[in-house]
Amino acid sequence: xxxxxxxxxxxxxxxxxxxxxxxxxxxxxxxxxxxxxxxxxxxxxxxxxxxxxxxxxxxxxxxxxxxxxxxxxxxxxxxxxxxxxxxxxxxxxxxxxxxxxxxxxxxxxxxxxx
Amino acid sequence: xxxxxxxxxxxxxxxxxxxxxxxxxxxxxxxxxxxxxxxxxxxxxxxxxxxxxxxxxxxxxxxxxxxxxxxxxxxxxxxxxxxxxxxxxxxxxxxxxxxxxxxxxxxxxxxxx
Numbered sequence: 001x002x003x004x005x006x007x008x009x010x011x012x013x014x015x016x017x018x019x020x021x022x023x024x025x026x027x028x029x030x031x032x033x034x035x036x037x038x039x040x041x042x043x044x045x046x047x048x049x050x051x052x053x054x055x056x057x058x059x060x061x062x063x064x065x066x067x068x069x070x071x072x073x074x075x076x077x078x079x080x081x082x083x084x085x086x087x088x089x090x091x092x093x094x095x096x097x098x099x100x101x102x103x104x105x106x107x108x109x110x111x112x113x114x
Numbered sequence: 115x116x117x118x119x120x121x122x123x124x125x126x127x128x129x130x131x132x133x134x135x136x137x138x139x140x141x142x143x144x145x146x147x148x149x150x151x152x153x154x155x156x157x158x159x160x161x162x163x164x165x166x167x168x169x170x171x172x173x174x175x176x177x178x179x180x181x182x183x184x185x186x187x188x189x190x191x192x193x194x195x196x197x198x199x200x201x202x203x204x205x206x207x208x209x210x211x212x213x214x215x216x217x218x219x220x221x222x223x224x225x226x227x
Contacts, residue, residue, distance in 0.1 A: 006157075033214070042118070042203055042217030043158070058214055090157055092215075102148065103215060107157040 003029075004106035006091050012112045018079045021109045023091030025072040031094040032074045033103070034066060038087045049074060078111075086113045116141045118206055120218035127194055128226055135189040135221045137204035142182045148215065149178050149189050150203045158203065162189070194225045 003026035013019050025032055031050045035043035045058035049068035063079040072093070078085055088110050092103040117140045127133050137147070146165045150158040162171045162178040164187070170179040177190040187204055201222045205215040 004157075035215075040219070042205075042219045043215070045214035045216070048214070056214065088155070092158075102146075102160060102163050104160065105150075105158040108155075110155065 004091055004093050004104050006089075006106040006109050008109055009107065010110045010112075012114060013081050014114050015081055015083060017081050017113075018077065019081060019111060021076040021078075021089050021091075021111070023074045023076070023093075023106060025074070025091075025093035026095075026104075027072060029072055029093035029095055029104070032068055032072075033092050033094075034074075034076045035090040035092065036060070036085075036087045037090060037108070038084075043090055046076070081113045083113050086111060116144075116206055116208065116216050118204060118216050118218040120202075120204060120221050122221060123219065124222045124224070126224045126226065129194060129196060131194050131225075132190070132192050133194055133223070135191070135202050135223070137187040137189070137218055139185045139187075139206050139216075141208075142185055143208070144182065145207045145209045147178075147180055147187050148205050148207070149176075149187075150205065152201045152203060152220065154201075161202075191223075194223075196225050196227045199223055199225050 005024045007022045033048040034046040037043040048056040052068045065077045068074040088108045090108045091106045119138045148163045149161045164180045175192040180187045201220040203220040205217045
């Protein structure tokens with residue numbers, strides 16, 4: 001039990017649609033990051049939020065965007081869905097002031113784009 | 115650019131065997147290295163975290179080692195059990211304030227009874 005919960009667990013969208021994925025972290029985890037994991041691959045870093053601002057981004061286009069809220073929840077939004085966006089989306093959080101840098105992951109949201 | 119490689123991609127062993135999973139990385143300037151377990155279609159469970167100043171960490175039947183100079187880490191699993199069957203991922207964190215974990219593709223372990 002990592003204390004990181006994600007919703008929905010599964011969803012199906014069609015190409016061109018928009019999707020919002022949600023994540024709820026433990027109290028005190030003020031850093032949240034999102035990862036995309038395609039089938040058979042390791043997770044790829046999308047972006048990170050710290051104190052409600054994006055402070056790091058991987059090699060993903062602007063149609064991937066996010067929000068972080070004061071209650072330690074966050075969202076990943078993807079616009080203009082493409083077939084290659086089909087993947088498991090993982091949310092991870094880190095303790096405020098945690099020196100180890102250990103990340104705790106949720107169970108993920110499985111997105112299928114048809 | 116940091117790259118993480120895990121060999122082998124898949125491994126099958128009989129129950130009770132001791133085994134080693136390998137992880138190599140190209141840039142030795144790391145903050146920490148974390149080993150994760152992933153069951154099919156599930157999220158990641160943190161197994162062990164090794165800081166850059168450490169050589170190894172142990173938890174139960176698991177032991178992870180780190181050799182920064184050679185760019186290698188190993189995960190040793192003693193007395194394997196069918197419940198150990200999963201994909202094992204290693205990930206590098208470049209710095210404390212840093213954002214991204216850089217993952218390998220994982221080793222899929224199957225332990226037969």
